[in-house]
Amino acid sequence: MFVTPEGERVLVVDGHTHLWDGRPSNWRNDYGRTFIDTFWSGHVGFTPTDKRWSQEQFRYYGAEKAARDLFVDGYCDAAIMLPVDLRDFYKDGFNTTDQCSELKALCPERVVLNGRIDPREGARGLARLESDHDRFGFKGVKLYTGEWNGISRGYRLSDDFVRPYLEKCRELGIDIVHVHKGPTTHPLDYDAFDVRDVDQVATSFPDLKFVVDHCGMPRIDDFCAVAGQEPNVYGGLALVTSFIRARPRHFKAMLIELLWGVGPDRLIFGSDYAITSPDWIIEAFMAFELDDEDTTEAGHALDLEAKRKILGLNAARLYGLDVDALMNLPPVDLPAAEASRHAAE
Known part of the structure; x- marks a missing residue:
């Protein structure tokens, strides 16, 4: 958790995390390289110099390092994992449910493991979702509308073949659907992440909650238009918050737009x-403030109460997490080799 200078404890739930394998040995083709290298450019661009990793470590870091970065050094009380396969680019998948389950196994009380679905997989994909849910017990799933699948280079949530998957989620008791709607990554297509298809499914499935990861950026205004009319749509702030250091004025502009359009009760922190x-x-973020003029424009104060909601309470409410239990968990017990390496650093 984060503790303020005044001693206030703040729950932190990282609503957008991964455990990927971007090593050359896993590349199916050169798109495997270009995809992870686009991520790497983001790492270099956003991350403070003294916290950057080597490119080799970035491509594959493993569950033990993830546990340390999130739960030991990262202030996080819990993390929500969002798998995506990308098997057209990676032989064994990029960030699969099985890969993410390694962190769940290491820190079971702190990790929420979601599933992934690709509605283009038809009956086979529905059977896989049911089988994976029997194994892991998902609360949510991830949709990646820009993912390639054979000759298809993306799809829309309004496509007819999507509905049976949302109905299956409802049947299984999976009521949280994360949808990647944000910046593209080479070689994916920009228009496949257009956020304007969310309102149709949100209206058609009012009992499901749709988390629009990255808040549709750079289409923030489109996202706010959708979320403003659909009370079951939430904004995942992964990547949005990354701009807080590299482009603080841009970050402030986005945050004001989101506070005005959605409010602090449906925004969920994520580090990506x-x-x-x-x-x-x-x-x-805890040090960031809006002045009186900005607060008036945003329509909401970014005070400690709002920050508590965004950093952890909103995600805890969405996922039914026990806040008191999370904030009183014992420290993460890293394996001896990882703990020794951490002490040496």
């Missing part, structure tokens, strides 16, 4: 780990 780590973002 491991594009960057949560520690410095949380420190900067």
